[in-house]
Amino acid sequence: MGRPPCCDKDGVKKGPWTPEEDITLVSYIQQHGPGNWRAIPPNTGLRRCSKSCRLRWTNYLRPGIKRGNFTDQEEKLIVHLQSLLGNRWAAIATYLPERTDNDIKNYWNTYLKKKLRKLETGGPDSPIGSVKSVRRSISKGQWERCLQTDVDMAKRALSQALSMEKESKASPIDRGLSSRPSSTYASSTENISRLLAGWMSGTSSKPGVAHACSASVRADTASSQGSASSSNCIMSPEPLESLLGLHDSTPEGSEAQAPLSLLESWLLDEDAGQKQENFLDMATDYM
DNA sequence: AAACCACCCAACCGCCCTTAC
DNA sequence: TGTAAGGGCGGTTGGGTGGTT
Numbered sequence: 001m002g003r004p005p006c007c008d009k010d011g012v013k014k015g016p017w018t019p020e021e022d023i024t025l026v027s028y029i030q031q032h033g034p035g036n037w038r039a040i041p042p043n044t045g046l047r048r049c050s051k052s053c054r055l056r057w058t059n060y061l062r063p064g065i066k067r068g069n070f071t072d073q074e075e076k077l078i079v080h081l082q083s084l085l086g087n088r089w090a091a092i093a094t095y096l097p098e099r100t101d102n103d104i105k106n107y108w109n110t111y112l113k114k115k116l117r118k119l120e121t122g123g124p125d126s127p128i129g130s131v132k133s134v135r136r137s138i139s140k141g142q143w144e145r146c147l148q149t150d151v152d153m154a155k156r157a158l159s160q161a162l163s164m165e166k167e168s169k170a171s172p173i174d175r176g177l178s179s180r181p182s183s184t185y186a187s188s189t190e191n192i193s194r195l196l197a198g199w200m201s202g203t204s205s206k207p208g209v210a211h212a213c214s215a216s217v218r219a220d221t222a223s224s225q226g227s228a229s230s231s232n233c234i235m236s237p238e239p240l241e242s243l244l245g246l247h248d249s250t251p252e253g254s255e256a257q258a259p260l261s262l263l264e265s266w267l268l269d270e271d272a273g274q275k276q277e278n279f280l281d282m283a284t285d286y287m
Numbered sequence: 288a289a290a291c292c293a294c295c296c297a298a299c300c301g302c303c304c305t306t307a308c
Numbered sequence: 309t310g311t312a313a314g315g316g317c318g319g320t321t322g323g324g325t326g327g328t329t
Binding site: 055060 | 294295296297298299300
Binding site: 054089109 | 313314315317319323
């Protein structure tokens with residue numbers, strides 16, 4: 001069936017976003033929150049289609065996005081999840097809250113796919129093979145139920161982890177804004193200011209903010225990974241780590257924490273097949 | 288120095304799903 | 309119940325960048 005594209009109208013701008021457009025979009029979302037994308041162009045004067053606004057926000061301006069190199073853990077997680085879920089990047093991205101589905105998709109298409117192809121031709125005991133063989137051994141219905149449970153658990157634990165994270169890490173300014181639900185949008189301002197800094201400091205040959213920023217981020221992450229103060233990452237990488245159970249600071253009363261850690265350890269475990277049974281047991285317990 | 292090439296990634300496109308009416 | 313609209317998602321594209329020849 002399909003629908004006519006929403007962006008066919010004359011006067012709709014395409015191509016890279018300018019800092020001014022970013023600021024306009026972010027300030028609107030700060031006031032009204034994300035959603036109702038259709039209302040954004042008429043209310044802000046942006047000559048962009050609603051989809052473009054949504055994508056710009058979710059893939060670039062949204063707070064909490066981590067850019068730059070993927071860690072080994074993230075890489076393993078992506079590989080495992082891709083073998084489990086296929087190219088459902090949005091689902092995979094729920095496990096990597098700091099990464100966008102677009103980022104993961106790009107990373108997969110440009111790097112991981114090739115790497116895995118090499119691995120597959122190079123050796124028989126790649127993680128992909130083990131997971132796939134396990135997957136074949138259980139029924140489709142079982143598998144889908146597991147996935148659903150799996151995603152639900154991840155979401156619960158993630159929201160808990162993130163809320164704990166925000167409370168403990170909120171700057172005085174952020175805390176001041178925390179009375180409203182959209183407090184995290186404050187960090188979008190940081191995004192924008194960094195964007196602008198990258199834009200301004202970049203050479204005039206830089207065609208757009210996107211590349212100016214990503215280039216600076218890449219340079220930054222390469223030179224000072226783990227440096228919290230100078231990082232271009234809007235949020236620290238800790239939510240992922242806490243999600244993965246890498247921190248001791250387990251939130252008390254976090255009912256989903258234990259099963260999630262098991263899940264993640266399973267996902268990150270090279271020997272994924274052996275833990276499949278545990279996971280299935282655990283999943284059914286939580287249904 | 289310039290031409291070429293491969294890679295990266297932001298953004299677009301088209302389809303599907305959900306929801307409102 | 310049917311239809312239209314909005315939003316979400318995955319695939320793809322195209323311009324910029326960096327490395328190589």
